[in-house]
Amino acid sequence: MIDPRKLSQVLYIEDSDEARSLVRRLLSNKYVILEASDPLNGLELAEETDPDLILLDDSLPHMTGSEAATRLKKMLPKTPIVIVSGDLTEGARERALAAGAVGFIPKPIDAAFEEQVDAYLNGKVEVLENAEVYLQAYQQELVERLEGNIRQLSNTVERNKHLLQQNERMFSMLERRHRLLETAARVGQMVTSILAIDDLLKHTVNIICSEFNFYYSGIFLVSEDGSWAVLRAGYAAAGRKMMSENYRLPVDEKSMIGNSILKQQAQIALDVAGQESRFKNPFLPNTRSEMALPLIVQSQALGALTVQSDQLNAFAEDDVTSLQAMADQIAIAINNAQLMHKLEAATSELVRTKTFEAIATATGEAIHWVGNKAAPIPGSIKRVREDIRYLLALAGQLNASQAQNESLAAAVQTVREEAQAQGVDLDQVIAEMSAMKKNRLQALVSAESLFEDLEIAENSAVTILSIKEGLIGPARQRNDEAVSLQEMIAKTVQNMGLPEGVVELTWAEDMPNAFVDERQVEQVFNNLIKNAWEALGQTSAPRIYVNGRRDKDPGFVLVTVKDNGPGIPKDIQEKIWVSFFTTKGGSGGTGLGLSAVMQIVNQHGGSISLESEAGQGATFFVRLPVEK
């Protein structure tokens, strides 16, 4: 067994893996082989291990074999260094020896390699003849290489400096871009939250100037007829001054603003000197760079944004891009605000139309209704008049002398005289009556008929007058308080005296009290239940289900009134809420019930709605505010 501690150590510095593995195979049975793949590691390893022999490849990264040899020689003067080189040109061996090597083994290595290594380990030193010449040449080479290195280094330093500058520029650009983006984001946020155009524009010019240190910014909007760009927001004192003077520019090619709107393109002037006729604005004497960005939505220019600087060349490409992005957002916001404005106008017009329609419907229904109710009155009165004529004639037949006393005799006399005065010829009436058959005369002279006709006229008039109550009822002063709808509705149902078992009341356990005017809301449920009952006229097993619970919206209590009647046809579901609309015909409805119900519920801040399918009954949903 060989003791590895007694073996010689050979350091092989070589960057080729194949070469190292070949040498390892050839020598490792005899020596301890230390390996390094580049000269810097090799130098370190040499210093640490102090090897017995150093084999050095001639062509290495970072430095040549000769340079490495010189360094190693200085570091370990006693250690023999052999250069193993593929450089077979003339003088390669000599250069190696001049650099401090004791030997030179040409590549490729062969079977003699082991012997050659042995020899160097045993002290073989090749002698260099004319050493002076080679040494000089080697030193010259070193100097040149050194110069080359210095050049390279200084180039690198230059490049680093340039990179550093570039980095700094990039950094400041990034920083500016970041601010631009932040500003754009702020404008974007405003765009979504401010619908008042003038506020939005004012904030925008303020942000643009304060964030970018621009000297001035303003926003123009195109006038209705498209011929003017009117200043709608301007920065600081100059802006205020221009606004107060209604500053505006024609939409033409003569101004940057006009031109940007006309062409729908950004206009940028990085140096306005010498173009004063075009750019001079007495309000903004210090402008040196200026840009006008069109505000475009759906290929329509709504206006333009101007940004001005008191510096030359103030706008980098990034600025233009960011400000144009901002301008686009402002354009969208302006468009939104204008659309909103139009929408509001359209809505109010629609509301107006609908209101007129509702009023017209209600008026029409009212006239129709009153006309219908009044229809029997003239007929009844006409008959009453006839009846009175006959009765007066009969009264006139009384003989004054037969009267019980003088007053009665005077009354008979008065009847005669007044009838005469009214143009009623009593004698002629008597003649008419005498000509009639007995049963015909009895039918005409009927106190029963007389009173019936008076009743018809009276009832018609009373029905018509009752609307007044129905109409002004809900307008009374409200007295809101916590009301248990369960108790109130139960009492209402009891008072209505409906047949046993028709109304079924169910209440959720957590049903809250409502905060309402008890009398008015009692009228609501009274009307709804009465309506349901009337709708059930032809239904064989009439049922009305009343249910109460807390609404999904916890601020409300929901009461549903459902019947199993014939339902309410779709085409009249809207009309039922209109005053005077009634389906009840002769059954005496005023057509005010549901209209009053809706009015009361709405006045309480609640809501009422209806769901009904033909044949499936109808359900009214009443939502009223809960006790707070």
Added chain:
Amino acid sequence: MTTVLLVDDEKLILRSLEKTLLRAGFDVVTASDCKSGSETFAQNSGSIDIAVLDLNMPSFDGMPKTGAGLDLLANLKEQKSSLPVVILTAYDEVTKAKDAVAGGASAFFVKGREQGLVELIEKILNV
């Protein structure tokens, strides 16, 4: 004696018209909706000379219906095609009433001056 079938769901109107017609010397039978109107006519078809029908009243299913009188008109015409029929309307429904005349009614009458109905019936029946 001339007999009139009078159908209207407004009780006061029905009674008032009935009295006016009675006084004018007609016999009057009354009903308050399409169903009872049709049944009443069927029971008295031999004696009824003319029908006076309200335009809006409960239809055959008992539900209030705009123009239900036209349904009854068609029904009565089926029972007796030669029957003269007068449709009663409010003043603001004259267009519909004219449709009724186009649909087979002899005339329409706007509710109000009841004596006018008497005159109309006399004219139609030539009495």
